[in-house]
Amino acid sequence: MYTFNYHHPSSLDEAVALFEGAADPVFLAGGHTLLPAMKQRLQAPSDVIDLSGVPGLSGIEVSADSVTVGALTTHADVAESAALQDALPSLASLASGIGDAQVRNRGTIGGSVANADPAADYPAALVGLGATVVTNRCEIAADDFFTGMFETALEPGELLTAVRFPRASRAAYAKFPNPASRYAMTGVFVSAGDSGVRVAVTGAAASVFRFAEMETALATDLSPDALGGILPPADDLLTDMHASAEYRANLVNVMAQRAVASL
Numbered sequence: 001m002y003t004f005n006y007h008h009p010s011s012l013d014e015a016v017a018l019f020e021g022a023a024d025p026v027f028l029a030g031g032h033t034l035l036p037a038m039k040q041r042l043q044a045p046s047d048v049i050d051l052s053g054v055p056g057l058s059g060i061e062v063s064a065d066s067v068t069v070g071a072l073t074t075h076a077d078v079a080e081s082a083a084l085q086d087a088l089p090s091l092a093s094l095a096s097g098i099g100d101a102q103v104r105n106r107g108t109i110g111g112s113v114a115n116a117d118p119a120a121d122y123p124a125a126l127v128g129l130g131a132t133v134v135t136n137r138c139e140i141a142a143d144d145f146f147t148g149m150f151e152t153a154l155e156p157g158e159l160l161t162a163v164r165f166p167r168a169s170r171a172a173y174a175k176f177p178n179p180a181s182r183y184a185m186t187g188v189f190v191s192a193g194d195s196g197v198r199v200a201v202t203g204a205a206a207s208v209f210r211f212a213e214m215e216t217a218l219a220t221d222l223s224p225d226a227l228g229g230i231l232p233p234a235d236d237l238l239t240d241m242h243a244s245a246e247y248r249a250n251l252v253n254v255m256a257q258r259a260v261a262s263l
């Protein structure tokens, strides 16, 4: 590591002021992405602003029509919350499949969503449910939030404070995990409700995406059979040491069928 300034603000305003006053600052949540990146010198911030002392950023609130998860809420808390398991079991189940116990005990929903790793699980739930990202400045629809690989609509210094999910009685996530990290080699989140069917794919492309062709097929026949033969073009997908684009295209279909089968 190298020298940097560590800050532990006790309010949201203080965190934002520290960010605005620093040369090359970064917020710290669970540290499961930021700290490895710093150790490998992929990132070298001048100031690290630890959010753990900022009140009001963690916790789960369930209302009649939505579930709001604070940015600092860990994956373990999402997975194990009885209220959330009851209100939105698909989200609790998704969180229970992230990484391993150590990752789930430190990693946070805000860090995951702000980081926008193309293989992260939460982006599929946000887009697949039509969630809303709440920041210290505004609210952003999930459809508009993920703008590219590790890129989001957050402006520099903008702090993600919570994610609000609409409740959905029929929703499910299926992923093919990388056997080492458990990140999604491909994951598909499907929901069906009053506002229609949503199909969101993570892990397969540079950023999470909605798969309109599957949504149209499922709107008239909400069954795995309706998805037979529907694959995204491999040209649009990722090839890396773990899987080719063609393999991922097939995984999209298989994972989508599994998700629909468990709706």
Ligand SMILES: Cc1cc2nc3c(=O)[nH]c(=O)nc-3n(C[C@H](O)[C@H](O)[C@H](O)COP(=O)(O)OP(=O)(O)OC[C@H]3O[C@@H](n4cnc5c(N)ncnc54)[C@H](O)[C@@H]3O)c2cc1C
Binding pocket: 026, 027, 028, 029, 030, 031, 032, 033, 034, 035, 051, 071, 072, 075, 097, 098, 099, 100, 103, 104, 106, 107, 108, 109, 110, 111, 112, 114, 115, 119, 120, 121, 122, 158, 159, 160, 161, 181, 182, 183, 184
């Ligand atoms: C071994 C391993 C396995 C993993 N497996 C999976 C997996 O299977 N699935 C999966 O989805 N993820 C996986 N992850 C990622 C992990 O779950 C975390 O979600 C991820 O590391 C980011 O969350 P964090 O809280 O640690 O964020 P940090 O590392 O603290 O921050 C990440 C980035 O987000 C920014 N940030 C953090 N919080 C905020 C905020 N509130 N507002 C604005 N910006 C913010 C930081 O400045 C930083 O740039 C894995 C990680 C590891 C190390």
